[in-house]
Amino acid sequence: MAQTTENKQAGSAKKRFYRKRVRLFNLIAKIKLWPSRTGQLHGIRTIEVTGDTATLTTHCSKVFVIRNSLNSRAGRWLRNKWAVTVCPVCNVPAWKLEKYAATRFKRHHGSMLEDPTRKPCA
Numbered sequence: 437m438a439q440t441t442e443n444k445q446a447g448s449a450k451k452r453f454y455r456k457r458v459r460l461f462n463l464i465a466k467i468k469l470w471p472s473r474t475g476q477l478h479g480i481r482t483i484e485v486t487g488d489t490a491t492l493t494t495h496c497s498k499v500f501v502i503r504n505s506l507n508s509r510a511g512r513w514l515r516n517k518w519a520v521t522v523c524p525v526c527n528v529p530a531w532k533l534e535k536y537a538a539t540r541f542k543r544h545h546g547s548m549l550e551d552p553t554r555k556p557c558a
C-alpha cells in the first residue's frame with residue numbers, strides 16, 4: 437500500500453469529524469492506531485481485511501484479529517480516547533497522535549469513511 441507523503445502540517449492540528457458509528461475497519465485503516473486491552477495505543481503497520489474480520493499487524497509485531505463491529509471495545513476506546521499510554525516499541529509519531537487527538541466523533545456529523553476516493557474534509 438503506497439502511503440501518501442505524510443507532511444507535517446505546520447501549526448495546530450486540523451479538527452476532523454467522523455461519525456460515531458463509523459465502521460471500525462474504516463476508522464483504524466484511516467488513523468492507523470490500535471488500542472490494546474491494557475490501554476496502550478499501538479501503531480498499525482498493516483491491516484488485512486478478509487470479509488468480516490481483519491488481521492492487524494502493529495509496528496511492535498503484535499498481531500490482532502478483529503471483527504468489523506460497530507460497537508466493539510476498540511471502537512469505544514478510540515472514540516472516547518481511553519487509551520492511556522503509547523506503545524514504546526511502536527513509537528507512534530507525535531503528529532499522528534495530535535491528529536488523533538484532534539479527531540472528534542459525532543452522531544450526526546462527519547465522515548463515515550465509506551468512500552476511499554474522497555477525502556474527508558472538515
Ligand SMILES: [Zn+2]
Pocket residue numbers: 477478479494495496497498523524525526
Ligand atoms: Zn506496539
